[in-house]
Amino acid sequence: MAPTQPYAIAVDLGGTNLRVAAFNAGFERLETRAQATQVSGGAAAAVEKLCQCVEEMTARRGPPLGVGIAFPGQVDGESGRIRIAANLPGWAGFELRSTLSARLPYHIRLEHDGTAAAIGEFWRGAGAGSDSMAMITLGTGVGSAMIVNRRVWRGQDGGAPELGHVAVDYKGPACGCGGRGCLETYVSAPGIAALARRHCGEAVVTARRLSDLAQAGHRGALEVWDEMATILAAGLAGWINLLDLPLYVIGGGVSRSWPVFESKLRRELEQRSFRYRRGRTRVVRSQLEEAGLTGAAALILSPALEDFPGPSALTSA
Numbered sequence: 001m002a003p004t005q006p007y008a009i010a011v012d013l014g015g016t017n018l019r020v021a022a023f024n025a026g027f028e029r030l031e032t033r034a035q036a037t038q039v040s041g042g043a044a045a046a047v048e049k050l051c052q053c054v055e056e057m058t059a060r061r062g063p064p065l066g067v068g069i070a071f072p073g074q075v076d077g078e079s080g081r082i083r084i085a086a087n088l089p090g091w092a093g094f095e096l097r098s099t100l101s102a103r104l105p106y107h108i109r110l111e112h113d114g115t116a117a118a119i120g121e122f123w124r125g126a127g128a129g130s131d132s133m134a135m136i137t138l139g140t141g142v143g144s145a146m147i148v149n150r151r152v153w154r155g156q157d158g159g160a161p162e163l164g165h166v167a168v169d170y171k172g173p174a175c176g177c178g179g180r181g182c183l184e185t186y187v188s189a190p191g192i193a194a195l196a197r198r199h200c201g202e203a204v205v206t207a208r209r210l211s212d213l214a215q216a217g218h219r220g221a222l223e224v225w226d227e228m229a230t231i232l233a234a235g236l237a238g239w240i241n242l243l244d245l246p247l248y249v250i251g252g253g254v255s256r257s258w259p260v261f262e263s264k265l266r267r268e269l270e271q272r273s274f275r276y277r278r279g280r281t282r283v284v285r286s287q288l289e290e291a292g293l294t295g296a297a298a299l300i301l302s303p304a305l306e307d308f309p310g311p312s313a314l315t316s317a
């Protein structure tokens with residue numbers, strides 16, 4: 001086999017798609033493979049597919065510098081066992097790290113996908129040059145992650161922070177977490193669709209369709225986005241007042257609609273957060289198209305970010 005350039009394998013194991021990519025040390029993507037995740041087949045079938053993709057790549061390219069994996073749930077740092085995976089039914093309790101290590105003889109790092117996205121933006125996107133930032137990912141749910149002075153804040157149980165489960169209305173709709181009126185119930189993609197139903201009475205409309213309608217000047221759709229921006233600002237203003245970080249990055253699929261909600265979001269933040277009004281807080285849209293995948297590569301290619309004391313890092317040799 002001809003020698004190839006040093007590279008890392010990045011894996012984004014999503015609820016619907018498995019993506020495996022090779023990145024060189026300069027973060028250029030050399031190739032990407034995408035496959036539907038067999039959620040119904042359970043963890044073992046999906047991990048088998050993941051291992052096949054990695055083995056096929058290493059057979060052609062030689063051993064990688066390591067394999068970084070963004071996973072949509074919480075992994076126990078010490079055992080590598082899945083703790084919680086809300087979007088991957090049947091995965092809780094699965095021994096992810098030992099299953100992977102038995103098959104793939106490489107340096108493997110596992111990371112929660114929301115945190116991986118933040119790590120991607122921190123090194124290669126909107127956070128480049130910053131020491132501290134928070135990221136909010138608006139998609140099927142609301143993910144969040146926080147990096148403070150180049151260390152990842154995970155709280156004592158490893159799952160923090162959870163901006164999506166901060167209440168913006170104590171009498172609001174019931175949330176799957178047990179709370180009411182959580183930010184996630186309004187500003188996730190399904191939350192925005194529910195706002196639209198309450199506003200316009202339309203039977204079924206997706207966040208993406210609402211974005212198209214708003215960009216075409218549809219008045220009802222613009223009202224929905226204004227309300228979404230107001231609610232997001234209410235949650236984010238609390239975070240900005242509480243944390244006073246220099247940078248907040250908004251990512252995820254819903255952030256594609258940034259042009260339709262940015263100005264209202266800023267007006268509301270100006271109104272609601274005295275810290276934002278000082279003008280030293282940046283709130284920006286994510287820069288990376290696939291922040292989770294870039295973050296998975298960064299787990300291998302960039303200097304590791306330490307955790308705050310508490311839960312251990314999700315690293316195996």
Ligand SMILES: [Zn+2]
Nearest residue numbers: 165175177182
């Ligand atoms: Zn909640």
